[in-house]
Amino acid sequence: MAVIALKCPHIRVTVVDVNQQRIADWNDENTDNLPVYEPGLAEVVKEARSRNLFFSTDVNEAIRTSELIFISVNTPTKTYGVGKGMAADLKYIELCARQIADVADNNKIVVEKSTLPVRTAQSIQTILSNNAKGLSFQVLSNPEFLAEGTAVADLFEPDRVLIGGDQSPEGLEAIEALTSVYANWVPRERILQTNVWSSELSKLTANAFLAQRISSINSISALCEKTGANVDEIARAIGSDSRIGPKFLKASVGFGGSCFQKDIMNLVYLCRHFGLPEVANYWQEVIHINDYQKHRFAKQIIDSLFNTVSGKKISFLGWAFKKDTNDTRESAAIYVAWELLQDQAEIHVFDPRVDKEQILRDLDYLAEQNIEFSKIKDKLIANIRVYDNPYEAMDDAHAIALLTEWDEFKEYDWTRIYKGVKKPAFVFDGRNLLNKEALETIGFEVKGIGR
Numbered sequence: 001m002a003v004i005a006l007k008c009p010h011i012r013v014t015v016v017d018v019n020q021q022r023i024a025d026w027n028d029e030n031t032d033n034l035p036v037y038e039p040g041l042a043e044v045v046k047e048a049r050s051r052n053l054f055f056s057t058d059v060n061e062a063i064r065t066s067e068l069i070f071i072s073v074n075t076p077t078k079t080y081g082v083g084k085g086m087a088a089d090l091k092y093i094e095l096c097a098r099q100i101a102d103v104a105d106n107n108k109i110v111v112e113k114s115t116l117p118v119r120t121a122q123s124i125q126t127i128l129s130n131n132a133k134g135l136s137f138q139v140l141s142n143p144e145f146l147a148e149g150t151a152v153a154d155l156f157e158p159d160r161v162l163i164g165g166d167q168s169p170e171g172l173e174a175i176e177a178l179t180s181v182y183a184n185w186v187p188r189e190r191i192l193q194t195n196v197w198s199s200e201l202s203k204l205t206a207n208a209f210l211a212q213r214i215s216s217i218n219s220i221s222a223l224c225e226k227t228g229a230n231v232d233e234i235a236r237a238i239g240s241d242s243r244i245g246p247k248f249l250k251a252s253v254g255f256g257g258s259c260f261q262k263d264i265m266n267l268v269y270l271c272r273h274f275g276l277p278e279v280a281n282y283w284q285e286v287i288h289i290n291d292y293q294k295h296r297f298a299k300q301i302i303d304s305l306f307n308t309v310s311g312k313k314i315s316f317l318g319w320a321f322k323k324d325t326n327d328t329r330e331s332a333a334i335y336v337a338w339e340l341l342q343d344q345a346e347i348h349v350f351d352p353r354v355d356k357e358q359i360l361r362d363l364d365y366l367a368e369q370n371i372e373f374s375k376i377k378d379k380l381i382a383n384i385r386v387y388d389n390p391y392e393a394m395d396d397a398h399a400i401a402l403l404t405e406w407d408e409f410k411e412y413d414w415t416r417i418y419k420g421v422k423k424p425a426f427v428f429d430g431r432n433l434l435n436k437e438a439l440e441t442i443g444f445e446v447k448g449i450g451r
């Protein structure tokens, strides 16, 4: 919304949220305090806020005065009842639709921005149509393809913008209204118009395909470790085939983030629901390989440290699910930590953007999902320490595990680090980020993913 406001100075954009603190933070004069860290975002918010971007808790007023309403609430995986652990929880979407129906006093275009299962637009349409005021609502699907860490750049120059809507004259008119917003900075040929179901399903499919590429290369990384092949060399070799392409072939400790796992589970659930078990099982395997990869990484650490990490200090470089973000949702680090903690390790974490409170919240979240963890959570959490200084986090460590590919890790004084750690000095590079040969010359024993 901040980018829309920046690129369309003639459009008034109001972002509303029921969370007062969050809105206060978005309005904070000091843009260091914005709730989301994203390169370039503070500048965009600052400029747009001085003109046509507003943050407010007055949801009803914003509904009444807007022509286009984007629903951007979260759609987490259901943690209860039917579809538990698989289906998307649509309660927040439903609440938004009901509030719009209650409050609106003229016709609106309602845009699904949240990632949603196919046919959700139908549910929103049903709720909106059942208003007693005779108003007419058009529901559009406009999924977001930005990636975290590069969100602003992705929004400035998207590969495509997707807008799905009803193919009736009123629906096409609504599609055109939203197209004309993006056309202020996105070339028209990059704005794809589809029916609403294609648009909804495209988002799930795009994320499933991206995640599938990572699981594919990660599965090969396991074979590389057995055979002496190098997974980065393989990625380069296959990525040079223009039909395959070089992107999203970086082997890693496993993908994280708020989208991939959730969207694939959602896709799997939909396939089962529509009686397509073979299709469901196919996509389920992408998640299975991802879990296997995280487990394999933790096991490699334990095996290398003479089959136990009990009482040993393992330093984590990175906790975020990827570099340049403070987002930790579904980060591989959380699951690797959990496995090592079960083996009674002490985990010493440094991440340039993630603080201790967030790490503790992540472990609380894990305890909610995992009954085994919840039983011994307090005891395990006592074995986690979080640092502001990376050198202190690594001092006297039995092993260093690199979980996030922050650029600064490459710049550290590794000779100094080597002097401070226990010998043999192990580095487990879950991102193949560091220069293996250089570290080995210093004296480290370096284990990476698939090499």
Ligand code: UDX
Binding pocket: 144, 145, 146, 147, 148, 149, 207, 210, 214, 247, 248, 249, 250, 251, 252, 253, 254, 255, 256, 257, 258, 259, 260, 321, 322, 323
């Ligand atoms: C993803 C999609 O890319 C984006 O289009 C969609 O809108 C939201 O979900 P995001 O989750 O922000 O974006 O990050 P992304 O860059 O896709 O990375 C996801 C995870 O995959 C990260 O943990 C990342 O480290 C990992 N990854 C990515 C790899 O392990 N290897 C790769 O080659 C690429």
